[in-house]
Amino acid sequence: MNRVTTKYHKAGFLLAGFLLLYSFVFAQYPVSGEVLEVNNNYSDVRVELSSGNQNVDIPVSANGHFFTSLEWNKKYNFSFKKEGYVTKVIEFSTHLPEGVSSSSIEPYHMPVRLFRIFEWVDTVFFQNPVAKIRYDKSEVRSDGRFGDFADDRDYSLNVKFRIDQMRREGEEASASVKAKKPAKKPTKTKKQKRANNTNSENTADIPIKEEEQTPNTIDKDFARREMNGAPPLKPVYPEGETNEEFALKNRHIHRTIFVYNGQRKVFISVKHEWGGHFFFIDEAHIGYRCISKEVYEHSILNCRTKIKQYK
Known part of the structure; x- marks a missing residue:
């Protein structure tokens, strides 16, 4: 849009x-x-x-x-x-x-x-x-x-920061609970039970593959998948504009960080080998959001204007 x-x-x-x-x-x-x-x-x-x-x-x-x-x-x-x-x-x-x-x-x-x-x-x-x-x-x-x-x-x-911390604590607590629980023995379907009764006693049970759980979209949403592979942001960036380039296996990530007047704004461009090109802005209260090329370019110019103002 x-x-x-x-x-x-x-x-x-x-x-x-x-x-x-x-x-x-x-x-x-x-x-x-x-x-x-x-x-x-x-x-x-x-x-x-x-x-x-x-x-x-x-x-x-x-x-x-x-x-x-x-x-x-x-x-x-x-x-x-x-x-x-x-x-x-x-x-x-x-x-x-x-x-x-x-x-x-x-x-x-x-x-x-x-x-x-x-x-x-x-x-x-x-x-x-x-x-x-x-x-x-x-x-x-x-x-x-x-x-x-x-x-x-x-x-x-x-x-x-508090929301991210809350989610990390929840994931760690959840992983700890799962680690303490004994592994569940796969259950057999009626068909497998009938097949097992007809086989000899030496025949091994056929393991049942448990249904794969779909990851929660809040943990692996579109933006996270697109930017997967880029290193995390540094704790501190210098005043002005910083550009970072990351060449991954099938896509190229360009990250632009603006720091001025006590604020930090982050924009990301992800270009795929197959031609797809996506743009993101870090909105602190909702995380990374996919935006149009026009919004991306306008926002970059907007930040550069502000940097000149505060120099």
């Missing part, structure tokens, strides 16, 4: 034009979004919007898209819920600094990835927001000017 975006990927030109017109008419701020990673089943996905004592449900379309409008200079909580999935809360503040006109702010597009509840998940932890969105005077808009809504990167990175 083509998007003219900074962080969180603004809507496309046509959608942006419609939403801007909407905001002018109703003097409210338009926010759209989409729910991801729910196996294309949106029948019981709920998006709740709350502010103070007011709570409303936002309709979700058959393909997971939603739209609402927010009043200016207020704080909201978006809650994303689905049976069997971890509920996510995103805080959104529409407060603007003095002197900033609401008509200059572009519409906001919010992709949200849900993941299944896993063992040892701390559901109390997810009662707090996984991301906080607010006005950032350093954010570069699609027209090249500064000042737009963006997520609090430091906050999101801390949340992502």
Whole structure:
């Protein structure tokens, strides 16, 4: 999907034009979004919007898209819920600094990835927001000017670190429990039992192959498979732009890391020998997300502009 975006990927030109017109008419701020990673089943996905004592449900379309409008200079909580999935809360503040006109702010597009509840998940932890969105005077808009809504990167990175830690602890605990359990003896089907009765006593039992378990998509999703083989990010990168190249057996990975103003942003390009070319952005609260080439290129230019600003 083509998007003219900074962080969180603004809507496309046509959608942006419609939403801007909407905001002018109703003097409210338009926010759209989409729910991801729910196996294309949106029948019981709920998006709740709350502010103070007011709570409303936002309709979700058959393909997971939603739209609402927010009043200016207020704080909201978006809650994303689905049976069997971890509920996510995103805080959104529409407060603007003095002197900033609401008509200059572009519409906001919010992709949200849900993941299944896993063992040892701390559901109390997810009662707090996984991301906080607010006005950032350093954010570069699609027209090249500064000042737009963006997520609090430091906050999101801390949340992502805690979620990754929670998942690792769960995997380690699960592996420990499995290691202590005695191996189950394969059971025989009725057909094998009948065959065994007709064979001599010296005939060995035919082992039953246990059904292979499909990995949970949260552990081996598309992005992880695409980027498999690249070494992990270093703990610290220098200020500015760093480019890393990784030549693997059947694909080439290019990783670009930007560090400026206390923030770190990561973009990945994966080019396969058969011609496939995929692009990813590291969104702290949802992990790596596949994006279009246009969004990738625009985001790279956006970060380079910001680096020049802070030099």
